[in-house]
Structures are given as C-alpha cells and as structure tokens.
Amino acid sequence: MGAPDRSAPGRAPDSPAAPAPRSRTSRRRRRGGIKHDLFGYLLLTPILAVMALVLALPLVQAVLTSLRDERVIGSPSETVGFDTYLIILQDPAFWDALGRSGLWLLLNLAVQTVLAFGTALLLQRQGWWARTARVWVVLPWVIPTVAVAVIWQWMLNSNYGVITHAFAAIGIDLGSPFSDPGIALITVILVNSWHWFPLAAVVIYGALATVPVSVLEAAKVDGANAWQTFWAVTFPILQPVLFALGLVGSLWSFNVLDTILLTTGGGPAGATTTMPMYVYETAFDAFRSSQAAAASVLTVLVLGVAAALFVRFLRPKGSP
Amino acid sequence: MTWSSGLRRVPAGLTMVLITLIALGPIYWVVVSAFKTPQEIIRPTPTLWPQTWTTHNFSRLLETTPYTTYLSNSLLVALGTTVLTVVLAVCAAYGLYRLEVPGSGMIAGLILVAFMIPGTLLIVPLYGILSDIGLINSLAGLILVNVAFTAPFCTWLLRGFIMSVPKEIDEAAAIDGAGPVRTMFQIVLPLMAPGLATAVVYSFVFAWTEYVYATQFILDDRLHTLPIGLSAIVGQYTIDWGLVMAGTVFTILPTLILFIVAGRYFVGGLITGANKT
Amino acid sequence: MRSRAMGFTAIMAASALVLSACGADGDDTDDELVVWHLETPPNRVEALDALAEEYNNGDPEMPVRFEVQEWDEIYSTIAAAASAGDQPDALFVTPDLATYVRQLGLGAPVTDVVEGLEAEHGFIDAAIDPYRDDEEYWAVPLFGMVQVLWYRGDMFDDAGLDTPQTWEDLLEAAETLDTDEHSGIALPAGQNQATDQVLYSFMVTNGAADIYTGDGEIDFDTPETVETYELYDELLQYSPADSGNYSWGEPQAAFNSGSAAINIEKGQYLTPFEEETGLEPDDLGCAPIPTPETGGQPGSVYFSNGAMVLGEDEDRTAATDDFLEWLLDTENYGDLLNAEPGLYLPLTENGAEESDWREHETISTYEECVDVMLEQSETGELFGFVDGQYIDDVGEISGQNFIARAVQEMYVNDMTPADAVAAAQEQMQAAD
Structure with missing residues (x-):
C-alpha cells in the first residue's frame, strides 16, 4: 500500500481553498423539484426505519418506564409521574456521576486529540514507518474491550505487571493505578484513549489526504511557515470532518460503559462511576429500573443542550 | 512534501518511537505471552522473551473452545453490519447533505440524538422488540442492532467528505443530462472514497468488538461471537491467562490479516482511486 | 455507469440474503x-x-x-x-x-x-x-x-509456620510472610462479589452470619461485624498494593505466581496449582477458615x-x-x-x-483439601438465608455489594472500620 498519491488531489485543483462552505444564498433548494425531494426521502427511509425500530421505540418505552416506580425490570409498578425524577435530582450520586462524566469527556477528548493528530501527521509522511504504521496503528482499536480490560489490568498488576516493573526499574513506583481513587479515573481514561485514538487518527489521516498539495505549495511559495499553513489552509479544509468527529465522538465517548465496567466496575469507592456506570448500577445492581430510566432521560437532555451549544458555536462557517 | 515538512524541527523520530511503543507495546506483550507457559506468564519478574516457546495455549484454545464457530459468526456479523451500514449511511448522507431535502436539518438532528442515548437503557425494551419480530437469538438481529449504532455515526462522518466535493460538479453533471441517481453513484460517490473507507473500517470493527448487545441478544452458544467467547475464557472465578492471551491473539489476527491484505483499499488505495475519476 | 447501479442492487440483495440466512439460525425447536x-x-x-x-x-x-x-x-x-x-x-x-x-x-x-x-x-x-x-x-x-483457607506450603515450611487456626495465627502468618519477595496474603478489596464473600466468611466465623433481625430488618452494624472489618483492615496491610481492584482472578494469580502466601477462596485452586506454580500437590496447603480466639465458631460462605x-x-x-x-x-x-x-x-x-x-x-x-472443603461445607452460611431465613429482596443487598463497598471505604478512603460498617448499615437500610 503506497503512500496516497498526493500530487493528484481528490478535488478540482482550481477550487477555492475553503471548499465546503457555501453561502446560504447560493444554495439551490428547489433545484430538482418534487422528483429530487422524493429521491432524497427514498434515500433516507432505510436508516430512519432502522433507527425507529432499534432506537426510538425502545427509547419511548424507557421514557414511559421513567414515569413509573418500577424496581426489578418487568415487576408490577404504578405510574408516579415525575416523582422518580425528583428522587434522582436529589441523589448526590447522580450529580457526582454527571461531574465525573464531564471530566471523563474532556480528558478523553484531550488525550485522544493529541495522540490522534500526532499519529495522523506522522502517517502522512513517507518512508517505511508510515507505510507499515497505516496497517498496525489501528490494532489497539480492533481488540475487543474485554481483552483491552484484561490486558491493562494485567500489565499494571503490582505483582507481575510488566509496566509496573518497567517503571520500578527507573525508580518510579506506579502504586496501584486501578485501585487508587486519586488516579483510577485517569488510568481508565488512558486505557480508553489507548483503545480509541486509532479511530480518530484514521479519520483525521483520511481528511488530511483531501488537502490539495497545490494549495499547500502555493502557501509555501507565499512564505507561510508550517503553523500558518496549518491554520490558514489545512485546518479550514479539515474543519467539517473535525467538527463531525468532535461532536459525535464526544457524545459517543460520554456513553462509554464497557471499558469502565470491565476494569474498575465504577470503583474504587465510586471514583470511576461516570453517568453510564451510574445508570447501569441503578438498573442492574440496585434493581431500580425507573430511576435508571429517569437518570438516562435527564442525561439525554443534558447532552442535547451541550450538543446544541457545540453546533451553535463550533459549526464551520457556512455549513447547514 | 507537505506542510508537516516544516515541522522537521520537532523530533518526529522520537514521536514515532513513542507512538509505536504506545500502540504496539501492549500487543507485543500479549503475543509473546501467548507463547509462554502458564507458569511463566504470571512470574513475578516478567520475561520480555519467552524462555520456553510453547503453542500449548493455542492448541488448548482450539481444542476446548469452538473458536472457529465464534470466528465465522463474528465474520458474518461484521460483514453484514459493514455492508448494510455503508449502504444506509451513504444514502442518508447524500439525501441530507447533498440533496438537502426539506427537513434535513431536523432529520440530521434526529440522527445526532442517536449518540446521546446510553446503550444500557435500551437493552430490555430492545430485547422485547427483537423477540416480537423473531430476531432474538439470531445474528441478523445483532446486525440490525449494530447498524442502528454504526449507520448514524457513519452518516455524520460522511458529512464532511460529501461537503468537500464541490457542488459545481453536480451542476456540471446536471447540464450533461445526468439524473440524481447517476450523479450520486457516478460522480459524487467515487469522490467520497476516503470517507467510505473509513465507514467500512469503522462499522466492521464496531461489529467485530461489540460486546454488550452480543451477550444480551444471543443466547445460543453456537451463535456467539468472538468477544463473548473471549469473555467466557476470563471466567467468573478464575482467569486462565494462557488461554486469554491465545484468545486475544486469535481475535486480533483476522482483522490484522484483513488490514494487511486490504489496507491499501481502505486508506491509500481509495484515495488514489478517487482521484482517477 | 450501469454497473454501479447494478452493484448497488447486488449489495442490497446480498445483505437481505445475509439477514434472512442468519435469521434462520438458532430458532428453538419446540420439542427441545x-x-x-x-x-x-x-x-x-x-x-x-x-x-x-x-x-x-x-x-x-x-x-x-x-x-x-x-x-x-x-x-x-x-x-x-x-x-x-x-x-x-x-x-x-x-x-x-x-x-x-x-x-x-x-x-x-x-x-x-x-x-x-x-x-x-x-x-x-x-x-x-x-x-x-x-x-x-x-x-x-x-x-x-465453599470457601476455605489456601496457603503456600513451601513458604510456610521455609518460615517454620504452622497451619493458622485462629485470627491471631492468621495475622501472624501474614505478617511473617510479608517480605520483599511476596505479600503475606492476597485479599480482594474491590467493589465486587469476591470481596463480599471473603469478608462474609470471616463474619460467619465471628458469629455475625445473620445480617437481619428476626423481623427482616437490616442488622449489619454489630460489634461482631466491626471486629471482622478490623481484622480485614489489618490483613489488607499484608496484601498487595492493588488489592483495591482485586476480584476473583487476581488473588489466585498472585498466589500461584508466588507473589502471595495466603488466599481465601473456593475450590478452583486445585486444578491449575501444579501447572502454574511448578510445585508438588503437597505444597498446596488448605485449612478451614481461621476463627476468633474467643467466641468464634467454624464457618464460611456457602x-x-x-x-x-x-x-x-x-x-x-x-x-x-x-x-x-x-x-x-x-x-x-x-x-x-x-x-x-x-x-x-x-x-x-x-x-x-x-x-x-x-x-x-x-x-x-x-x-485432603477436598475433605477440608466438605467439612467446611457443613458450617456454611449465606446472608439472607441464615437459619431458614428467606429474605425476598436480599438480591438488592448482594447486587450492590454493600459489604465490599464498606471495605473500599475503609481501605481506599481510610474510614475507620466502625464508621464504614455504620455507613454500610445506612446504605443497606436505604436500599431495603
């Protein structure tokens, strides 16, 4: 697999440097008329049908559950309106979990962005490293989370963990990363980031490949340095992809359950209980399905507001 | 070559070493450990290279677990998920971000909502729905569920790619007399190739590693996927490290082969392919 | 041009086929x-x-x-x-x-x-x-x-120790064997069932098996329970530093790798012992769970x-x-x-x-060890089911691992045993 042929960009070479943005006035809404729209709706039908069946229908059922006082799933219960929500809003553990999830989200984003950007830029280079790395860099991501959890717990084990020993050899005592409440959350965030950064790296690398060399060369001729070129040329072109990745990646990252469940299970003493973990524990350990549903609905609302703000302020200029 | 050439002052070599170590270090460790004896795996002082090589863990894995069954189930689910996801996501992205049908903004927002839903919340109601339509305990049901999570993500992913294809191209095609279908498949789709590649990779890996729904909706051991098989090895009361390591290696291996064989189609090849159009 | 549209149709058809083919699998037959x-x-x-x-x-x-x-x-x-x-x-x-x-x-x-x-x-x-x-x-x-006490016979012999029978013996052995090479004991202290069960085994030996009153109210905060947590707290000093994340697998791995001398667990220790330790079967020591010096009774979780x-x-x-x-x-x-x-x-x-x-x-x-377990079985207890008790919602107590949570508060957050037990009592009442 050779390096992508960067002399032939994937877009018309004479198109402007900032490609995606089109002003609202130039958008031709009714260009194709009814036939155009019908075709569009036809294209949207399959995904909407699947989402309705798998996501919307169960979600409606969950909202209904949140208005009841159901404990063990499927056991008899009564409609209590918003009482369940009041219970949840008064539970300090709910707010702790929400705060922890905020931290989880930001740190995951920060760590993964640095790793992914660094990797994507290196993947772009020529030479054997980049050539082979394009294949192996995805490995951490293709490992099932079950294995990720076991591998890291084992490597960080205080008795026979290889990382523990490596750090001990240079005089650093790692202690017990998964069971020290001060660093357990950071540890799980690092493990989660290890698992997921390759995905972001591949996406950013793919986006970088759409940056036309001609434009970059033009910038160089104009005497722009690397940072100037990046902010003036590369970044605007990457922006739509980064925007989508950032928004969806963040929402998705917020809802990560398996990594935490399989490493610390929310411990030690609740130090890694993020919102999904709180919902899981409430539903499946404490058997309070209505409360779990109410907490989820509240979370969806919080995320909705956050996403709306994200779209409002970070959307690339000119995109719909 | 690129703007990053200006960054040569940054020790790129060091970063390469670091990223190699971060990404491959743990995997190296798993692979060599899979060839160690159970005793050596848990030795207090780790050995960087197996003192005695043994394939005992692998033969035990093949003898005591239906690995090949798990493998074919996983492949079926991953391929089914990938194909459906790409088809659905391309259609949706094209309709939303290219044709911009009335109401696309709202529909795009709906698709976004898909990521705000905590997956755990859906387990129980979804079980009932799948059961009602006869898809519980079937790989098809699992594919359907996977697609509901991968297709919205891929639609969003394709948004950027579809928008970076200049709209003038459509207009030129329309002047040439191409209808919307032809414009989509012949003109725009090929230009989105890097995005498609990413969608393929994402949905395949999602299905390959998915754990929570696979444990919930597949009840029959003959239909279990690899992550479930692996999790079973970890066991409730005891961990057989040798088996876990061998199982992990065998779980990574198929995707690694896939990436080696088809990697250029996924990443580099598709980009060049797109340029030829 | 046409070929692409055809390709698209073919992919759709193929995926429909895949779906229907998979759908045919795994249907339960009615006579099975x-x-x-x-x-x-x-x-x-x-x-x-x-x-x-x-x-x-x-x-x-x-x-x-x-x-x-x-x-x-x-x-x-x-x-x-x-x-x-x-x-x-x-x-x-x-x-x-x-x-x-x-x-x-x-x-x-x-x-x-x-x-x-x-x-x-x-x-x-x-x-x-x-x-x-x-x-x-x-x-x-x-x-x-049933849980029993497992110990490394080789390490006990080297240190000239006898099989621990009382809590005091156990503490002494754990302390003596806690050296630079290995921990004295490996106990789970994660928020999980493994921790629940080991701690509960000690509770049983101290006469604190029943965590309910006659009326089915939570009765966890008793002097006997607090004593048991005190013992666990002391023992955890001799357990590896990352015990706070230990569940079933880790103590056994520490034991078999020679990183810990003592464990308390069920009978899954027999099968892998020889292969993982490279020792003789004789080197696997086993004994009933040690009991307190005064007022104790044999017991274990069963x-x-x-x-x-x-x-x-x-x-x-x-x-x-x-x-x-x-x-x-x-x-x-x-x-x-x-x-x-x-x-x-x-x-x-x-x-x-x-x-x-x-x-x-x-x-x-x-x-020998099998017989130790069989004998220990006769003294086995399980909370919620002590002496013919049947607590309908004991699942809410065991499901949330309150016993283990109290261990975590004590071990991780440095709460005193008495405070941790009192907090657990409150949590259990709130959940009940």
Missing part, C-alpha cells in the same frame, strides 16, 4: 428443552454439553440443550427474556439470583422433585434451605461451593447452586424435572461435579461416596 447455565469457562461448557448429550442418548421425552450465559449479564438477560416471554425451561441459579428471578414472576415450585431426591439421596441442609419459601422449594440443588424450572407448560416442566433428577443420579452426578473438579462439591449425602466423583484425578490428588 433449553437450560441456561452460567458456567462460562470452556471446560465447564464442554462437560455440561457432554452430559446433555448423554441424557439425550437415553431417548428421553424431550432432549435437552444447554445455553451458556454470562454471569455478569444474567440479571438483565433473564429480565429481558422474561418480559418477552422467552425464558428458558430451566436456569442455573444461586439463592440470591433465585429471589430475583422469582420477583420477575418466573419459577415453578419443585417441591415434589426435591422431596423425592431428598428421600433417595439425602441433601445436606445448607443445600436445600436457601431455596425454601412459602412452604415450597423453588430450585433443585445441584452442587455446592453457595448452594441449583436449577430453577421456568417453563410454564406442564409437559415441559415435567420433562425438565426429569432431566434434573437424572443429573443427581449417582451414575451421572460425578460427571456433573467434575465439570469443575474441586469447585463443585457434592451436596447429596450419597453423592460424595457412591458416584465416581472421587475417581477424578484432581479430586484424588488433593483428597
């Missing part, structure tokens, strides 16, 4: 009994499948098929299956899981079966009592599990694992009963127990002697 078990390790799956095959070869009314489920997910899986009316014909349970399953509205009484088996084989009390409620039995006991009958059709429940009776027949019982030799203990009076259980290599090699 489906039994869910939670014994996920491959060797157990294989052994249980072999048993089902043997049963099916005998041309029964209805053949049986086992399906294995994840222990961690069973609470949601069975709830989902119940709400969809798709539950299996039988489910392997522990007493607390059984209370949960009953709250889902599932489960048929199996009193006739249990009484018939009782007459034929004789159950030990700890096996059947936890399944008795409303004057009926709700599960057929299949095998027992799990009677049974099978609940969940089918609603009379023919099916009768066929399920038939299969469960067959499993306990001395002809087959040895094979059931040796699905995990040492971990699964017989709980019928004739099961230990008349079946071929003892002929298994692991069982005969470690005969």
Whole structure:
C-alpha cells in the first residue's frame, strides 16, 4: 500500500481553498423539484426505519418506564409521574456521576486529540514507518474491550505487571493505578484513549489526504511557515470532518460503559462511576429500573443542550 | 512534501518511537505471552522473551473452545453490519447533505440524538422488540442492532467528505443530462472514497468488538461471537491467562490479516482511486 | 455507469440474503428443552454439553440443550427474556439470583422433585434451605461451593509456620510472610462479589452470619461485624498494593505466581496449582477458615447452586424435572461435579461416596483439601438465608455489594472500620 498519491488531489485543483462552505444564498433548494425531494426521502427511509425500530421505540418505552416506580425490570409498578425524577435530582450520586462524566469527556477528548493528530501527521509522511504504521496503528482499536480490560489490568498488576516493573526499574513506583481513587479515573481514561485514538487518527489521516498539495505549495511559495499553513489552509479544509468527529465522538465517548465496567466496575469507592456506570448500577445492581430510566432521560437532555451549544458555536462557517 | 515538512524541527523520530511503543507495546506483550507457559506468564519478574516457546495455549484454545464457530459468526456479523451500514449511511448522507431535502436539518438532528442515548437503557425494551419480530437469538438481529449504532455515526462522518466535493460538479453533471441517481453513484460517490473507507473500517470493527448487545441478544452458544467467547475464557472465578492471551491473539489476527491484505483499499488505495475519476 | 447501479442492487440483495440466512439460525425447536447455565469457562461448557448429550442418548421425552450465559449479564438477560416471554425451561441459579428471578414472576415450585431426591439421596441442609419459601422449594440443588483457607506450603515450611487456626495465627502468618519477595496474603478489596464473600466468611466465623433481625430488618452494624472489618483492615496491610481492584482472578494469580502466601477462596485452586506454580500437590496447603480466639465458631460462605424450572407448560416442566433428577443420579452426578473438579462439591449425602466423583484425578490428588472443603461445607452460611431465613429482596443487598463497598471505604478512603460498617448499615437500610 503506497503512500496516497498526493500530487493528484481528490478535488478540482482550481477550487477555492475553503471548499465546503457555501453561502446560504447560493444554495439551490428547489433545484430538482418534487422528483429530487422524493429521491432524497427514498434515500433516507432505510436508516430512519432502522433507527425507529432499534432506537426510538425502545427509547419511548424507557421514557414511559421513567414515569413509573418500577424496581426489578418487568415487576408490577404504578405510574408516579415525575416523582422518580425528583428522587434522582436529589441523589448526590447522580450529580457526582454527571461531574465525573464531564471530566471523563474532556480528558478523553484531550488525550485522544493529541495522540490522534500526532499519529495522523506522522502517517502522512513517507518512508517505511508510515507505510507499515497505516496497517498496525489501528490494532489497539480492533481488540475487543474485554481483552483491552484484561490486558491493562494485567500489565499494571503490582505483582507481575510488566509496566509496573518497567517503571520500578527507573525508580518510579506506579502504586496501584486501578485501585487508587486519586488516579483510577485517569488510568481508565488512558486505557480508553489507548483503545480509541486509532479511530480518530484514521479519520483525521483520511481528511488530511483531501488537502490539495497545490494549495499547500502555493502557501509555501507565499512564505507561510508550517503553523500558518496549518491554520490558514489545512485546518479550514479539515474543519467539517473535525467538527463531525468532535461532536459525535464526544457524545459517543460520554456513553462509554464497557471499558469502565470491565476494569474498575465504577470503583474504587465510586471514583470511576461516570453517568453510564451510574445508570447501569441503578438498573442492574440496585434493581431500580425507573430511576435508571429517569437518570438516562435527564442525561439525554443534558447532552442535547451541550450538543446544541457545540453546533451553535463550533459549526464551520457556512455549513447547514 | 507537505506542510508537516516544516515541522522537521520537532523530533518526529522520537514521536514515532513513542507512538509505536504506545500502540504496539501492549500487543507485543500479549503475543509473546501467548507463547509462554502458564507458569511463566504470571512470574513475578516478567520475561520480555519467552524462555520456553510453547503453542500449548493455542492448541488448548482450539481444542476446548469452538473458536472457529465464534470466528465465522463474528465474520458474518461484521460483514453484514459493514455492508448494510455503508449502504444506509451513504444514502442518508447524500439525501441530507447533498440533496438537502426539506427537513434535513431536523432529520440530521434526529440522527445526532442517536449518540446521546446510553446503550444500557435500551437493552430490555430492545430485547422485547427483537423477540416480537423473531430476531432474538439470531445474528441478523445483532446486525440490525449494530447498524442502528454504526449507520448514524457513519452518516455524520460522511458529512464532511460529501461537503468537500464541490457542488459545481453536480451542476456540471446536471447540464450533461445526468439524473440524481447517476450523479450520486457516478460522480459524487467515487469522490467520497476516503470517507467510505473509513465507514467500512469503522462499522466492521464496531461489529467485530461489540460486546454488550452480543451477550444480551444471543443466547445460543453456537451463535456467539468472538468477544463473548473471549469473555467466557476470563471466567467468573478464575482467569486462565494462557488461554486469554491465545484468545486475544486469535481475535486480533483476522482483522490484522484483513488490514494487511486490504489496507491499501481502505486508506491509500481509495484515495488514489478517487482521484482517477 | 450501469454497473454501479447494478452493484448497488447486488449489495442490497446480498445483505437481505445475509439477514434472512442468519435469521434462520438458532430458532428453538419446540420439542427441545433449553437450560441456561452460567458456567462460562470452556471446560465447564464442554462437560455440561457432554452430559446433555448423554441424557439425550437415553431417548428421553424431550432432549435437552444447554445455553451458556454470562454471569455478569444474567440479571438483565433473564429480565429481558422474561418480559418477552422467552425464558428458558430451566436456569442455573444461586439463592440470591433465585429471589430475583422469582420477583420477575418466573419459577415453578419443585417441591415434589426435591422431596423425592431428598428421600433417595439425602441433601445436606445448607443445600436445600436457601431455596425454601412459602412452604415450597423453588430450585433443585445441584452442587455446592465453599470457601476455605489456601496457603503456600513451601513458604510456610521455609518460615517454620504452622497451619493458622485462629485470627491471631492468621495475622501472624501474614505478617511473617510479608517480605520483599511476596505479600503475606492476597485479599480482594474491590467493589465486587469476591470481596463480599471473603469478608462474609470471616463474619460467619465471628458469629455475625445473620445480617437481619428476626423481623427482616437490616442488622449489619454489630460489634461482631466491626471486629471482622478490623481484622480485614489489618490483613489488607499484608496484601498487595492493588488489592483495591482485586476480584476473583487476581488473588489466585498472585498466589500461584508466588507473589502471595495466603488466599481465601473456593475450590478452583486445585486444578491449575501444579501447572502454574511448578510445585508438588503437597505444597498446596488448605485449612478451614481461621476463627476468633474467643467466641468464634467454624464457618464460611456457602453457595448452594441449583436449577430453577421456568417453563410454564406442564409437559415441559415435567420433562425438565426429569432431566434434573437424572443429573443427581449417582451414575451421572460425578460427571456433573467434575465439570469443575474441586469447585463443585457434592451436596447429596450419597453423592460424595457412591458416584465416581472421587475417581477424578484432581479430586484424588488433593483428597485432603477436598475433605477440608466438605467439612467446611457443613458450617456454611449465606446472608439472607441464615437459619431458614428467606429474605425476598436480599438480591438488592448482594447486587450492590454493600459489604465490599464498606471495605473500599475503609481501605481506599481510610474510614475507620466502625464508621464504614455504620455507613454500610445506612446504605443497606436505604436500599431495603
């Protein structure tokens, strides 16, 4: 697999440097008329049908559950309106979990962005490293989370963990990363980031490949340095992809359950209980399905507001 | 070559070493450990290279677990998920971000909502729905569920790619007399190739590693996927490290082969392919 | 141009085919009994499948098929299956899981079966009592599990130590053996069942087995419980630094790798010992759980694992009963127990002697330890089911691992044992 042929960009070479943005006035809404729209709706039908069946229908059922006082799933219960929500809003553990999830989200984003950007830029280079790395860099991501959890717990084990020993050899005592409440959350965030950064790296690398060399060369001729070129040329072109990745990646990252469940299970003493973990524990350990549903609905609302703000302020200029 | 050439002052070599170590270090460790004896795996002082090589863990894995069954189930689910996801996501992205049908903004927002839903919340109601339509305990049901999570993500992913294809191209095609279908498949789709590649990779890996729904909706051991098989090895009361390591290696291996064989189609090849159009 | 549209159509058709082909798999046939078990390790799956095959070869009314489920997910899986009316014909349970399953509205009484088996084989009390409620039995006991003390004979010999019998002996041994090379003991202190169970075993030895009052109110905060937490706190000083994340696997790995000298766990220690330690079977020490010097009594946590009958059709429940009776027949019982030799203990009076259980290599090699476990079984207890008690919602206490949470507060957040126990009492009351 050779390096992508960067002399032939994937877009018309004479198109402007900032490609995606089109002003609202130039958008031709009714260009194709009814036939155009019908075709569009036809294209949207399959995904909407699947989402309705798998996501919307169960979600409606969950909202209904949140208005009841159901404990063990499927056991008899009564409609209590918003009482369940009041219970949840008064539970300090709910707010702790929400705060922890905020931290989880930001740190995951920060760590993964640095790793992914660094990797994507290196993947772009020529030479054997980049050539082979394009294949192996995805490995951490293709490992099932079950294995990720076991591998890291084992490597960080205080008795026979290889990382523990490596750090001990240079005089650093790692202690017990998964069971020290001060660093357990950071540890799980690092493990989660290890698992997921390759995905972001591949996406950013793919986006970088759409940056036309001609434009970059033009910038160089104009005497722009690397940072100037990046902010003036590369970044605007990457922006739509980064925007989508950032928004969806963040929402998705917020809802990560398996990594935490399989490493610390929310411990030690609740130090890694993020919102999904709180919902899981409430539903499946404490058997309070209505409360779990109410907490989820509240979370969806919080995320909705956050996403709306994200779209409002970070959307690339000119995109719909 | 690129703007990053200006960054040569940054020790790129060091970063390469670091990223190699971060990404491959743990995997190296798993692979060599899979060839160690159970005793050596848990030795207090780790050995960087197996003192005695043994394939005992692998033969035990093949003898005591239906690995090949798990493998074919996983492949079926991953391929089914990938194909459906790409088809659905391309259609949706094209309709939303290219044709911009009335109401696309709202529909795009709906698709976004898909990521705000905590997956755990859906387990129980979804079980009932799948059961009602006869898809519980079937790989098809699992594919359907996977697609509901991968297709919205891929639609969003394709948004950027579809928008970076200049709209003038459509207009030129329309002047040439191409209808919307032809414009989509012949003109725009090929230009989105890097995005498609990413969608393929994402949905395949999602299905390959998915754990929570696979444990919930597949009840029959003959239909279990690899992550479930692996999790079973970890066991409730005891961990057989040798088996876990061998199982992990065998779980990574198929995707690694896939990436080696088809990697250029996924990443580099598709980009060049797109340029030829 | 055309080829692309064709390709698209072909892909659609192919995916439809894939879907329908997959859909055809795994449909349960109506004349087959489906039994869910939670014994996920491959060797157990294989052994249980072999048993089902043997049963099916005998041309029964209805053949049986086992399906294995994840222990961690069973609470949601069975709830989902119940709400969809798709539950299996039988489910392997522990007493607390059984209370949960009953709250889902599932489960048929199996009193006739249990009484018939009782007459034929004789159950030990700890096996059947936890399944008795409303004057009926709700599960057929299949095998027992009990915790004992495991120690490294080689390390004890080197240090000239004797088998610990009292809490004091245990502390002394743990302290003596806590050296630069290895920890004195490896105890779980994560928020999980493993921690719940080891701590509870010590509670039983201190007479604190019953965490409920006669009226079924939580009675956790007692001097005996606090003493037990004090002991655990002291022992944890000699346990590896990352004990706060330990569950089942880690203490055993520390033990077998020579990183820890003492463990408290169930019978899964026998099988891998020789291979993982490279030692002789004689070097695996085992003893009853040490007891307090004064006022103590022998005891340990004990799990009677049974099978609940969940089918609603009379023919099916009768066929399920038939299969469960067959499993306990001395002809087959040895094979059931040796699905995990040492971990699964017989709980019928004739099961230990008349079946071929003892002929298994692991069982005969470690005969002494097996006998220690059998003896310990007689003193076994389980919270929520002490002395004929039956707490309907004990699952809410065990499900949330309150006992382990208190250990974490003490070990991780430096709470005093008394405060941690008091906090746990409050949490349990709030959950009840």
